[in-house]
Amino acid sequence: MAKGAPGVGELRASLKKKSFLPVYLVYGEEDFLLEESVAAILDATTSRDERTFNLDILDCADVDAREITGRASSLPMMGERRVVIARNIEKLGAKDLEILSAYVERPSESTVLLLTGRKADLRKKPFAGLHGSGAAFACTPLSDSKLSGWITGRIQEQGGTIDEEAAELIAARMGSSLRALDSEVTKLLVFIGERKNITADDVAAVGGFSREFSHFHLQDAVGAGNTQDALTVLDHMIQEGAEVPYIVWAFTDYFSLLWRLHHLVSKPARDDKEGFKLTKSWAWKKQLYLDALRRYPVDRVENIFRMIAETDLQSKSGSYAGKRDYLHTLLVKIMYTDKEEAH
Numbered sequence: 001m002a003k004g005a006p007g008v009g010e011l012r013a014s015l016k017k018k019s020f021l022p023v024y025l026v027y028g029e030e031d032f033l034l035e036e037s038v039a040a041i042l043d044a045t046t047s048r049d050e051r052t053f054n055l056d057i058l059d060c061a062d063v064d065a066r067e068i069t070g071r072a073s074s075l076p077m078m079g080e081r082r083v084v085i086a087r088n089i090e091k092l093g094a095k096d097l098e099i100l101s102a103y104v105e106r107p108s109e110s111t112v113l114l115l116t117g118r119k120a121d122l123r124k125k126p127f128a129g130l131h132g133s134g135a136a137f138a139c140t141p142l143s144d145s146k147l148s149g150w151i152t153g154r155i156q157e158q159g160g161t162i163d164e165e166a167a168e169l170i171a172a173r174m175g176s177s178l179r180a181l182d183s184e185v186t187k188l189l190v191f192i193g194e195r196k197n198i199t200a201d202d203v204a205a206v207g208g209f210s211r212e213f214s215h216f217h218l219q220d221a222v223g224a225g226n227t228q229d230a231l232t233v234l235d236h237m238i239q240e241g242a243e244v245p246y247i248v249w250a251f252t253d254y255f256s257l258l259w260r261l262h263h264l265v266s267k268p269a270r271d272d273k274e275g276f277k278l279t280k281s282w283a284w285k286k287q288l289y290l291d292a293l294r295r296y297p298v299d300r301v302e303n304i305f306r307m308i309a310e311t312d313l314q315s316k317s318g319s320y321a322g323k324r325d326y327l328h329t330l331l332v333k334i335m336y337t338d339k340e341e342a343h
Contacts, residue, residue, distance in 0.1 A: 022107035023134030033139035065096035101126035147171035223292035
């Protein structure tokens with residue numbers, strides 16, 4: 001996100017005030033958020049009946065800035081305002097940006113001009129001049145740590161609730177595509193019917209896998225040092241279609257958490273409660289994590305990171321015959337490698 005550019009949450013809050021700006025810039029690489037932001041601005045600023053005469057959607061790959069500013073300067077017909085959407089603004093050349101900059105400095109008060117694209121340099125005109133006549137909002141991909149919160153918020157917007165474990169499970173299995181996550185949320189809401197709350201069992205049922213053999217249970221078995229249980233869970237996950245990147249992520253995620261906990265609880269000035277905020281407040285797992293920290297000291301965790309990276313590279317180069325062989329080898333290495341085997 002460019003410095004100073006608020007996100008989609010701030011955009012939605014501003015639209016609720018019904019005090020619309022003459023120019024909006026919505027940009028970023030998260031297409032799903034960008035599409036939703038455009039739809040939110042359009043819905044807030046003009047009714048469907050008014051759009052026949054007062055909505056223009058232009059692609060900057062096909063039109064120049066004179067066309068954009070000409071449409072934006074036209075008066076609305078049988079409506080309160082015009083809306084002009086100019087997509088793919090990164091396609092505009094230097095001369096077009098100069099023309100657009102002149103309009104941004106003195107925009108029509110009866111038009112909402114919405115500029116959208118994947119990239120925008122807020123340090124340069126016309127975007128640098130938006131602070132006087134409009135605002136910029138960034139649609140950036142969410143980090144893995146924010147996905148479960150996004151899922152929870154999405155469900156709450158539709159009048160439902162979801163258990164924390166269920167939200168984490170969706171994020172872990174579906175990945176970072178917000179479009180895919182939204183589709184899964186929609187399926188879950190249909191599945192629960194009149195019920196309001198979504199549980200991990202619901203996620204497992206809709207996803208077609210067994211909750212008893214999820215990445216959570218794989219991580220717990222590894223943390224407890226129980227090789228047989230870990231292998232059993234791993235085999236079931238493979239049978240249910242878990243792919244190599246997903247299992248690698250499960251191992252990496254778990255040992256990243258242990259590494260952070262090591263550094264937090266080792267600081268004498270801090271109570272270990274601060275460290276266990278990283279475990280999503282699963283207080284009942286606190287003892288499991290304490291046991292795992294003793295089983296996997298920092299130097300062993302760092303060695304495991306190297307091991308995961310090395311074997312992941314081997315799998316991508318085709319060094320292993322199949323998915324099961326690769327994942328079994330990785331698991332056994334994790335369970336039986338200690339700090340003396342660092343090299």
